Amino acid sequence: MTWTASTPKDQLVEFVRLRERIDDLSRALLASATPVFGTVSLSTPNVDASPELAFIRTASWLYSHYKEAGRVGVKFLMDRPAVQSLPEVRAHERLVHALRTWSQHTINPAPGNHDRGILKTCTDWFEEACAVLLPSSDEDWGRALSVLLADSCAFVSQLAKQVEDIRADDARSQICQQWEDRIARDWPAYRFHEIVSTVANDMGRNTVDPVALFRRSENEIRRVLRITKDSDLEFAARQCIERVLLTEISKLLPITxxxxxxxxxxxxxxxxxxxxxxxxxxxxxxxxxxxxxxxxxxxxxxxx
Structure with a gap:
């Protein structure tokens, strides 16, 4: 992916312009007026700060857009057939996830460890972006920041194109309904916490921490809600949580x-x-x- 804005500040402004364009389009397109991104709680990075700090904060900020605020809308647009044929789009989303993990967490890149793949994703990209395995100088970090922002502009530009294409599609109403269905199934975490607490109490497991259990099993529980054909989503969620809880309980012996x-x-x-x-x-x-x-x-x- 390439983008032509001349400085990191210009690139950041362009990203924000495209993000707002996508949100305006999705609000106009969907009956629920739901934006793809909406409010991102993480503050906009200061790209004029230390290049290393600016890069790290930008990676986290982009992660907040793709994986948190835009969790439903971004994934829906990336699942569109036209995007499936663009490996660079999917690679950028995976890269941002890897960069955020690498820069914010302690990783253990031992052979066979998942973290090794994260490190390789990052170092391969750094080598391509700034000709070093890991940046060390301000020049390295500045070049990496510029390339990351350029890629992010190309990424959101492609998302904007997908929304425009949906608007012009003969099957627009059906596509929008599918999108709305995804949104309806994306419950806030507290709603799952309430069901976990209810299920645990019904099973006599009052000591279960609903927040901790949901955090460990969030991907599985959300996946079930996305794919279930049952119109009673609360029933489907409870079934999944019961199964998770039974599995957790079976792992724990009542003695030590x-x-x-x-x-x-x-x-x-x-x-x-x-x-x-x-x-x-x-x-x-x-x-x-x-x-x-x-x-x-x-x-x-x-x-x-």
Missing amino acids: GRDIIDTLGVEPGRRVGELLQEARKIYEEDHCTRDQLIERLAPLTGLD
């Missing part, structure tokens, strides 16, 4: 190695681990209580 040591009198060591493995087998066959599990383990200790 300390219970085996303190209650069954087993000395710390390998035998404690072996008994925990036996406890896992028993518990997977029958989700018994803590006391019942200890009682069934007792004959296996070899202690009188």
Whole structure:
């Protein structure tokens, strides 16, 4: 992707102009008047600041547009057949995700680790953008910032084209209905938290943290809501959350190695681990209580 704005500030202004154009178009096109991006809470980066800081903040700002504020609209437009044939568009979205992770989190690029792919995505792009594996000088960072902003302008320009194409499409009403359906299924997190809390209480698991459980399983739960044909979305969400909760519960034994040591009198060591493995087998066959599990383990200790 290439863009011709001359400076990072010009490129940033162009990105904002295109973003607002997309929002205006989608508001006019959709019956719900829903913008693709709407409000982005992260402040606009100061591209005149230190080039390194400006680059890092810009990567996070773009991530907020693509993956947070524009989570539904951007994905819907990227799923359009015309975009599927443009690998550079999808590559830019993946790059921004990788750059944000690389710059904001501690990663472990060991062989076989997912983080290794993130590092490679970033270093391959840096090498192409500014001829270094990782930027170190202001010149490197400044060049990387300029290329990133140029790519982002080309990206949102392509999104704007997709909205224009939908407006002119003979199947416009059907496409817009599909888009509206995606929007209707994109619930705010607090709504899922409420269902998790209800399901956990109904199952007698009052200690479950609904926010933490949803955070761990958000992608799976949202995916189910996107693809389900059931018109009762709350029912579908509850089914998925029940399945997630049952899976989480099945992973947790009601006892620990300390219970085996303190209650069954087993000395710390390998035998404690072996008994925990036996406890896992028993518990997977029958989700018994803590006391019942200890009682069934007792004959296996070899202690009188």
